[in-house]
Amino acid sequence: MAEIRFADVAHSYRANPKAPADYALKPLRFAFENGGAYALLGPSGCGKTTLLNIISGLLQPSEGRVWFDGIDVTGLPPAKRNIAQVFQFPVIYDTMTVAENLAFPLRNRGLPKADIEKRVVEVAEMLDLARMLKRRASRLTADEKQKISLGRGLVRDDVAAILFDEPLTVIDPHLKWLLRRKLKEVHARFRHTLVYVTHDQNEALTFAEKVVVMYEGEVVQLGTPQELFERPAHRFVGYFIGSPGMNFLPCRLAGDGILIDGTDVMLGDPWLARARGREGARLELGVRPEFLHVSTAPGPTTLPVAVTRVEDLGNYKLVTARLGPHEIKAKLDEDAPVPTATAHLALAPQHTLLYADGRLVG
């Protein structure tokens, strides 16, 4: 297994890129640590596949270097990179049995027969394929075939990393959940460096120790699920992660306070101190629905809102409210009193963040 490091790696599919918008990947400088389980999360077109292809060697980056364990692999072709890859759709040989399919990557490398058999059985047991080892792959369902693809990705223990490109797309929803758990168990046991591409936040947050969030060709945050939840480094992370996502309230510096746009609500520190010196930037307060609660009385850090809807969603209540032109969502405990037409929503200073031009301040 290897550490994979990107030193100012950028990629453009255009011949003469000039502006940042010409780049599918803007300069990246970060590393997947050896043995870590990572999710690469972002919407369609943000550059996930481009980055994966740069790791596997299918694509040469237009700029920067890629290092595996301190060795520069930027110019190496895929065959020399020692990467296992699992794609969206099964890549298996229909004419072979399940066991032969699983053994294929090991046979290719000339491993002794006994070692191959041992490893095939081990992987088959992990993925609940043991009872069908002798069956021909052509007779299997799409789910089962994709499990074999996963198995073929996991079977070698000498790879630098295993890359999964939305591997559960064709899998039945119930089995999806089981397989995610399985992959987690497999990782805990073998500590491969895993990179799992997805546009689904649930998949990313349940599978990964750390999540790399991409947006418009940029890595906007690399952090644990908890860090992404509590301190989104970019407004996109706040919006994309969480259900519903973070509330954003546009605001501006006004004398000795922060004025929320379209209202007469003024707030002081800690937001005022953070906003000073950022006069030219687009300022927003960001607060997750989970960190708002109803206060019995107005105060210097409460928002006077008009409640428009309260939904009882079992273990919590989802409140929708208006503050001037802005809509705010708050998640309240199931046993919290139901707010009536008007309410005061309290902002917890440590959980109400300031963003300047979309990026976290402080």
Ligand SMILES: Nc1ncnc2c1ncn2[C@@H]1O[C@H](COP(=O)(O)OP(=O)(O)OP(=O)(O)O)[C@@H](O)[C@H]1O
């Ligand atoms: N071969 C190519 N030639 C030109 N532009 C490309 C090529 N491949 C990708 N792009 C562009 O590069 C950007 C990033 O694409 P990429 O496929 O890496 O995104 P993605 O996050 O993997 O999206 P998806 O989840 O839809 O696969 C997009 O704007 C895409 O249109």
